[in-house]
Amino acid sequence: MNEIVRGIVAFLLWPGLISAVLLAWFYLWLGRKVTARLQGRQGPPFFQPFFDFVKLLGKKMIRPTGINMGLFLGLPLVSLISVLAALALIPAPGSTSISFPGDLIFLLYLLEMPALVDILVGYVSRSVYAQVGAVREALLSLGHNLPFIVAFIALAIQAKSSNLQTIVDMHFSLVQIFAAIALIIAIPARVKANPFSIPNAETEIVAGTHIEYNGPALAILELVHGLEIVALSGLLASLFSGMVTGVLPSLIVYLVVSILVVIFTSLLAASTARVKVQYALGFYWRWGALAAALAVVAAVM
Amino acid sequence: MPYRIPIGPYHPALEEPYKLQLSCTGETVQAVEIEVGFTLRAIELLAQRRNYVQDIVLVEHVCGICSNVHATAFAMAAEKIAGIQIPDRARYIRTIMGELERLHSHLLWAGIGSEDIGFRSMFMEMYYVRESIMDILEVISGNRVNYGMIAIGGVNRDIPDPKLILPKVQELRKVLENMAIPIFTRNATVKSRTVKIGPLSKQDAIKYGVVGPMARASGVNIDIRQDLPYAAYQDLDFKIVTSEDGDVQARLVVRALEMLESVRLIESALANMPSGPIRIDDPFPTIPAGEATSRVEAPRGEAFYYVASDGSDTPLRVKIRTPSYINIPAIPLLCVGQNLADMPLIQASIDPCVSCTDR
């Protein structure tokens, strides 16, 4: 197999488009089901995220006046393609993805795209609620990016390389544990789950940046949200899947860790109220930064 | 340059239509304007076109949450004009209905407050226990919201079996003591959203004449059940709940403790309920010429009625002053200088009832 074919397979099959979309729907369902059971509700049927997606695709798209169609539809597509590219780079077990020096940096940039697009979407929508949502998204990304990026810096220092495969393959140590803690602290804010559902708070700013979005454009944004969960939990899981040898055992570790991340996020969301953006920033700059700093110290030692 | 952001009249944080026009710089609120009147039904005017029996039903529709309070206050005003003494058992039944209504109103409020700070699980839990209170109300009166219990000169239905009510209110006490109050006062995320938010000083509370839990949370010692006891409150040794803090947390705690007090009042009223008739013999008493005021402590505060009669079957004038009407104008006071994220919670913390305000 030459590199182009391997890249395409990674992008479209595993861990890219098809498998990631299926996993995204599964994780969205799992999160909603866990939350519902905790709240004494029945919860949605298994195929609900799929139904939601299909329903939104079938809707007529209403574009607010004064917004360029290219921007309105283009931004979600940019977001979708970036997150799919990021997924293709994740060193999931059995992945055929191309590995190159510095792909970690590329991955971090790609993962940042959905947040950037959300901010742009907020400003493009010409709604005051969306603009407040965009400001909040921008502020929140200052918070959660600190532990997220510093955790990867620590891993890169430990591996003496910015290649993802090298990082995953390295001997398991304290660095991975601290990095994993920093990542799991960052994940609820990155997927905008409670208590950090600040940019998409319904009761305050009417679901924030996506307020003017509807139909297929909203379907894509919702799908991106699911794919982000897959990418982030997968990234965290890939740190642990290096512990075992063989494709099948590491695949099981990969999926189990991902599912645990989803369940943890849902449990946290169900047991907390939404905090304010200042509080969230304070939290990330204090505790998130501490976990990340410990990872760096462990790596340097 | 401040920007303007509207909350309402249609907004997910408001269950009823009124409008807050906020001027903000960044996320800080600089000025607030309030608009009401989206649901004016002119009940005061309709009341002076109908007879007293029809009016009892009409004033129940002032508010879906505290319907019983309005019927009680109207009936009390008419009874004062006519000099009617209602039977003892009726006084106790009115008390029990009033307190059950307070429980379901406060639980509804706790649910909506949780929803406003994004605490879905607490919302579900509060509505779950509220449903059992609604069931009791339905068992007693046959209705879930507009109970039709109050008649001029007594009540329409008896409470046949205290055993139907007692276990459920005792269960509510357990939920409140073991879950709701600890979570509302100790959960770090809840505290970060409620402590020192939306403060109202005691001076401002008196100046703006706010009533009910909002006044009591600011340290103002007013409660109609204590000041001008009606129904059976003077027999039941009512204890007022106040707090000095004046923030959203204080309003939460005052309401939670008030629910415990309501549970106690219901238990005590059920235990001491005298036997006898539930209403006077005359089903349609004549109201002579005269005028009277009556005040009843609704879940949100003091509800005031003024009724004037010319001796015919139709009142000359019915004036309704609901608690929200006097509390809502104080919202700008609570909001200025606060964070935009806190607006839904601050306005919810006074438990505004727009249906009452517009009447």
Add this chain to the structure above:
Amino acid sequence: MTFDLETKLSSLAGAYKLIHAQDGSWLDAPDLNVVEMADLFLKIGLRLTTVTGIALEDGETQLIYHFMDGGTVLNVKVCTKKNVIASITSIMPSADWIEREIHDLYAVEFLGHPHLDRLVRPPELPIGFFREKGGEAGKQQRAQTQTKVS
């Protein structure tokens, strides 16, 4: 609160007659200066509950100021002059909405109110919607209009 209402009230200008009823004291003082009254009551610590407007035959409006504090209840009946009366909002902020509503529904002008806008009805509609007779008189009036229509 324990104080002698009658001696306090005697300092107020305007004819008055204090009646003690089952539901508190009623003061009938059509010509009372409401600003002085509000000043005095604020000092005593009486809380304004609300103001009732009643449309009178001659186009005037009777205003009943309802006050209370603790167990003390006081109702003051005042009458407008040419449907105009002084505003007490500057003294008691709680009167702001009350006066706006009475202006909206009874077409009473409150002199000195900072922003006497409509409160409950849309600005396109005429003010004074509630100026209608109640009781027996109102019933007869409605019966007459109904026969005219049919």
